[in-house]
Amino acid sequence: MIRTMVTRCGFILPVALAVVAAFSGDAQTLVAAQDLGAAPESAKIWTAPDLSTIPQGPLGDSIRLGVQVFNETPKYAAKYVGNKLSCTHCHMEGGTVPLGIPIVGVPGMFPVYREREKEVVTFEERIEQCFMRSENGHRIPNNSPEMVGLVAYSQWLSKDQVTGRPFSGRGLAKIQELNGDRERGAQVYEAQCAVCHGRNGAGKSPAIPAVWGPDAYSEGAGMHDINKMAAFVQHNMPLSNPRSLTPQQAYDVAAYIHFMPHEAFDIKQHQ
Numbered sequence: 001m002i003r004t005m006v007t008r009c010g011f012i013l014p015v016a017l018a019v020v021a022a023f024s025g026d027a028q029t030l031v032a033a034q035d036l037g038a039a040p041e042s043a044k045i046w047t048a049p050d051l052s053t054i055p056q057g058p059l060g061d062s063i064r065l066g067v068q069v070f071n072e073t074p075k076y077a078a079k080y081v082g083n084k085l086s087c088t089h090c091h092m093e094g095g096t097v098p099l100g101i102p103i104v105g106v107p108g109m110f111p112v113y114r115e116r117e118k119e120v121v122t123f124e125e126r127i128e129q130c131f132m133r134s135e136n137g138h139r140i141p142n143n144s145p146e147m148v149g150l151v152a153y154s155q156w157l158s159k160d161q162v163t164g165r166p167f168s169g170r171g172l173a174k175i176q177e178l179n180g181d182r183e184r185g186a187q188v189y190e191a192q193c194a195v196c197h198g199r200n201g202a203g204k205s206p207a208i209p210a211v212w213g214p215d216a217y218s219e220g221a222g223m224h225d226i227n228k229m230a231a232f233v234q235h236n237m238p239l240s241n242p243r244s245l246t247p248q249q250a251y252d253v254a255a256y257i258h259f260m261p262h263e264a265f266d267i268k269q270h271q
Contacts, residue, residue, distance in 0.1 A: 046104070046169065048096040048157065059152065062145070066153025069146050070094055072206055073135060077146045082136035083263075085217060087150075089209040090134060092236060095157065098169025099235050105158045105167035107151065123151065132270035133220040136263055139271055172228060173235035175247045180226055180255025188253040192238050192245065201260055212260035220265025229254035 051067065054060045069076045071094060073086040092100030110123035117129075127150055128139045140147045161167060190199070193211075197203050201212040210216040217223050223232070234250035236242050245253075 046098065046167075048094075048104075049159070054156065062149045062152040063156045064149075065145060066149030066151070066156075067094065069149055070153060074206070077131075077140065080131050080135075080137045080140045080146065082138075083210070083217070084203075084205040084215040085135050085209050086206065087130065090130075090223065090232075095154070097236070098167075099171070099173045101172060101232070102167060102169055103154045103157060105161035105165070105170065107154050107158055108161060108163035109166060123154070127151075132267065133265060134217045134222065136218045136265075137270065172231040175231050175234050175250070177227060178230075178248055178251040180230065180251035180253075180258075182252070182256045182259055184249075185252035185254070185256025188245070188249050189256055192249075193253065196238070201257070211257050212262055214263060216262060218263040218265040220267065221262075224258060224262060226251065226254045226258050229257065 051064075054063045054067075065076070070087040070091075074081050074084050088094055090101055091103055095101075095103035107123050110126065111120050113120050114126075117125075121129075124142045124147060127147065131137045131140050158167075189197075196208050197211050201210060202215060203210040205215065223229050230247070230250040230253075233254060234243065234245055234247050237245065237250075
């Protein structure tokens, strides 16, 4: 059985990235910016394989473990994480949502040079970076059942993708860069986000992730980048009505969350 990936269900907000960026643009082009956020047609019609089709045997067992680790990381990879975030909190619905940071096709894009690390990294190394930065944890050994399971699951999702060719819905939506206003963002958060993530930003583990505080992503994570957070929010949130926020509102709430408390990140403490 195949599930068409235009349905929205799952967790409420993601988690993963780092560094304050500069912003530009004006409110007159907001409508055009929203149009830029639409997923490519090929991504809209992509269908994810049903979990019931995972094969039996050792490989299937590894894939199923990968599904568990991906969706409930603190439970199934407890010794490698330092907060209550799971992979699926950033990579929506088990990494299957176009422009919700999907993992479809990602294994085939590695090895790749990454400017942040200033070196060529493997897919496993990229996963380790997520554990250290977004989940405030430690490196997960490449030969561990958890890592092998995550790689097996990612490859299983990508089995129909062309190696080396990016999935058409990869990454995040492209929206115009704007200046976020923290005070306006507080109002957007109260009206649109607090009902799920709480007024204190703590969420409700395991279903709803924290967006600040000790159980949220660290300052070294991707979601700590206002540009990335805004793009994610504008296209995917609120979960009950995605793309209902304007790019300006997305930038405002991203700025508000960015300046709330997050754990400091020192990579030397996360090896």
